[in-house]
Amino acid sequence: MSSPADFQNEIYLRGLGDVVPELPTDLTRLEALAGRRLSAAAFGYAAGAAGTEATARANREAFDRWRIVPRMLRDVAERDLSVRVLGTPMPAPVALAPVGVQSIFHPDGERAAARAAAAVGLPYVLSTASSYSIEEVAQANGDGPRWYQLYWPKDRELAVSFLERAAAAGYTALVVTLDTFALAWRPRDLDQAYLPFLRGIGVANYFSDPVFQKAVGGPVTDANRDAAILHWAANFGNPSLTWDDLEFLREHWHGPIALKGIQHPDDARRAVDAGMDGVIVSNHGGRQIDGAVASLDALPPVVEAVRDQAEVLFDSGVRTGADIAKALALGAQAVLVGRSFVYGLALGGEAGVTHVLRCLLAELDLTLMLSGHARIADLGPDLLVGT
Numbered sequence: 001m002s003s004p005a006d007f008q009n010e011i012y013l014r015g016l017g018d019v020v021p022e023l024p025t026d027l028t029r030l031e032a033l034a035g036r037r038l039s040a041a042a043f044g045y046a047a048g049a050a051g052t053e054a055t056a057r058a059n060r061e062a063f064d065r066w067r068i069v070p071r072m073l074r075d076v077a078e079r080d081l082s083v084r085v086l087g088t089p090m091p092a093p094v095a096l097a098p099v100g101v102q103s104i105f106h107p108d109g110e111r112a113a114a115r116a117a118a119a120v121g122l123p124y125v126l127s128t129a130s131s132y133s134i135e136e137v138a139q140a141n142g143d144g145p146r147w148y149q150l151y152w153p154k155d156r157e158l159a160v161s162f163l164e165r166a167a168a169a170g171y172t173a174l175v176v177t178l179d180t181f182a183l184a185w186r187p188r189d190l191d192q193a194y195l196p197f198l199r200g201i202g203v204a205n206y207f208s209d210p211v212f213q214k215a216v217g218g219p220v221t222d223a224n225r226d227a228a229i230l231h232w233a234a235n236f237g238n239p240s241l242t243w244d245d246l247e248f249l250r251e252h253w254h255g256p257i258a259l260k261g262i263q264h265p266d267d268a269r270r271a272v273d274a275g276m277d278g279v280i281v282s283n284h285g286g287r288q289i290d291g292a293v294a295s296l297d298a299l300p301p302v303v304e305a306v307r308d309q310a311e312v313l314f315d316s317g318v319r320t321g322a323d324i325a326k327a328l329a330l331g332a333q334a335v336l337v338g339r340s341f342v343y344g345l346a347l348g349g350e351a352g353v354t355h356v357l358r359c360l361l362a363e364l365d366l367t368l369m370l371s372g373h374a375r376i377a378d379l380g381p382d383l384l385v386g387t
């Protein structure tokens with residue numbers, strides 16, 4: 001006889017795979033559990049945000065201001081959640097957001113998360129600031145879809161090296177993060193003197209790069225580690241970049257490109273003018289500008305501005321399948337999830353990330369079905385009413 005957990009999986013997750021019985025299925029409770037298991041500094045780095053964390057809260061509150069209006073008797077026996085975004089066929093409109101230095105949360109870091117993403121078939125977006133190299137993560141991700149996120153460094157030769165390595169390792173789309181050329185004022189990290197995590201864990205993706213190594217006088221060892229980290233910090237972001245610089249990316253990346261951190265419709269239009277394929281409406285999970293507009297509130301004007309000309313993706317604040325349905329109804333083609341999968345990684349490595357993804361997809365599927373929608377493309381503004 002199957003266990004109660006197996007029986008439950010059979011009912012709720014038919015065709016979607018198993019969840020981990022020991023982990024909560026409510027991702028809010030998963031976060032609380034991660035808060036008890038992780039060190040205060042590691043948890044503060046994940047859960048924390050800029051300043052008073054008003055924008056992080058606003059991201060969540062914005063979802064609460066929209067309510068779903070279900071429709072009945074519409075034959076939803078067969079559902080299809082699949083989409084194609086940035087040239088990638090996806091079983092559901094969800095990708096794992098780029099999250100740096102994942103070894104903070106689990107020794108296998110990005111490799112564990114990339115394996116889970118591949119098992120579920122969702123794109124894994126690798127951060128430039130990763131604790132495993134571009135190539136190591138590609139290997140863990142195997143045949144899974146993967147995109148590369150660029151933190152555009154001051155050193156152009158280094159940027160080109162990252163792009164070439166990513167293309168050679170099978171990352172098919174480029175996500176260029178524009179909102180984090182400097183890390184914001186983050187009191188939880190500052191108070192816990194946490195950025196030295198780099199000292200303990202490092203950013204292997206940089207350290208493994210031949211251009212980076214040349215700049216620091218050879219491979220990074222204990223002897224030059226602090227100097228390498230200081231070089232990294234000085235090079236990490238480039239506040240001088242302008243829209244004209246996007247041409248350089250186009251020269252060096254031959255697949256789809258999406259700009260991450262877009263909040264204003266005029267910036268979305270400029271992205272289209274610059275030949276970009278997509279924009280990601282995001283405020284970095286509230287981690288950059290305290291007081292910035294809630295990401296979900298920034299979404300409709302951007303969709304209005306560039307619909308039919310560019311793909312619009314969304315992140316910041318997604319915690320449930322219903323949240324995903326709301327963002328899609330407001331015009332996003334796909335969403336990225338950040339902290340949600342990070343807590344799964346912290347609590348259960350690969351299985352924990354798979355758990356989170358299965359929960360999100362199962363809840364999205366149930367939300368679609370119970371609200372009378374059989375396909376992702378059927379979701380539109382009439383799903384929602386503002387409160």
Ligand SMILES: Cc1cc2nc3c(=O)[nH]c(=O)nc-3n(C[C@H](O)[C@H](O)[C@H](O)COP(=O)(O)O)c2cc1C
Nearest residue numbers: 046097098099100127177284285316317337338339
């Ligand atoms: C711990 C952590 C590290 C992050 N590192 C990166 C990064 O390296 N590159 C990037 O573009 N975004 C990074 N982000 C932002 C995420 O890609 C995403 O925008 C954000 O987490 C979405 O909000 P959510 O956490 O509420 O889902 C990070 C977010 C977290 C929580």
Ligand SMILES: CCCCC(=O)C(=O)O
Nearest residue numbers: 099100101129180284287
């Ligand atoms: C040190 C890498 C920066 C990661 C990041 O983007 C974030 O913490 O939000």
